[in-house]
Amino acid sequence: METRQHLAAIDDLVGRAFPERAESSGYRDSGPGHHVDALATSEEFWECDATHRLDVEEQYEADRDGLSTLLGARWGPPQVFSLWSVRDRSMSGERIPEPWNVLSCHVPDLHLWRARGRWIGLGVSQWDKELPFQLLVVVTTVDPP
Template identity: 55%
Template sequence: MTAARHLATLDLLRTRAFPDRRGRSDVGESGPGFHVAELSTSDDFRDDDGSCREDVEEQWEAEREGLALLLTVRWGEPQVFSLDSLLTRGFAGEHIPDPWDLLCNAVPDVHLWRVDGRWIVLGVAYGDKEMPLRLVAAVTTVDPP
C-alpha cells in the first residue's frame, strides 16, 4: 500500500540523525537540521498538451490530502503554509535556510505538523510544466522563516 510506504518513510526520517553536510540520501536530500524525501514521482509531461498534466495534478493533490488525513489522525490538524513569500524573499536576496529554500522553488504550499520538536512537512512539487510532479515530505528542526 502506497500510504503505508509513505508513513514508513516519514517515520524513518523522524528518527534518522541529520548529517553534518548537505547531500543526497536514499530518499531525497538531507543536510544539517533537515531531510527532504521524494515520496512519489510522476512521469514527465514532455509530450503532453496540458490536459494529462491537469488530471495528474488533481491525482497528486488528492494523494497529498489522503496522506494528510492519516497524519492528522496521528498529530492533529496541520497548518497550511504558502511558500510563495519565501520564494519572493529569496529572489530579493534574502537568505532562506534549507529545507525551506529547497521546497519553495517547486512547492507552492505545504501542510505542517509540529511533532517532538521537529516540523513534518508535506507538499506537491510542480516544477516546470514538462517536469514530473513529486509528492515530497520533509522533517526539519528549522522553523519556517
C-alpha cells in the same frame, strides 16, 4: 499498500538523524537539520497534453490530502504554509535557510505539523511544466521563515 509505505517512509525520516553536511541519494536530500524525500514521482510531461498534466497534478494533491488526513489523526490538523512569500523574499535578496529556500522554488505550499521536536511537511512539487510531479515529505528542525 502505497499509503502504508508512505507512512513508513515518513516515520523513518522523522526518526532519522540529520547529517553534518549536505548529501543526496536518489530523490532524498538531507543536510544539517533537514531531510526532503520524494514519496512518489510522476512521469515527465514533454509530450503530454495539458489535461493529462492537470489530472496528474490533481491526483498528487489528493494523495497529499489523504496522507494529511492520516497524519492529522496523529498530530492534529495541519497548518497550510504557503511558500510563495518565502520565494519572494529570497528573490529580494533575503537569506532563507534550507530546506525552505529550495522548497520555495518548486513547492507552492506545505501541509505542516510540529511533532516530536521537528517540523514535518507534505507538499506537491514540480520544477517546471514539463518535469514530473513529486509528493514530498520534509522533516526539519529549522523553523519556517
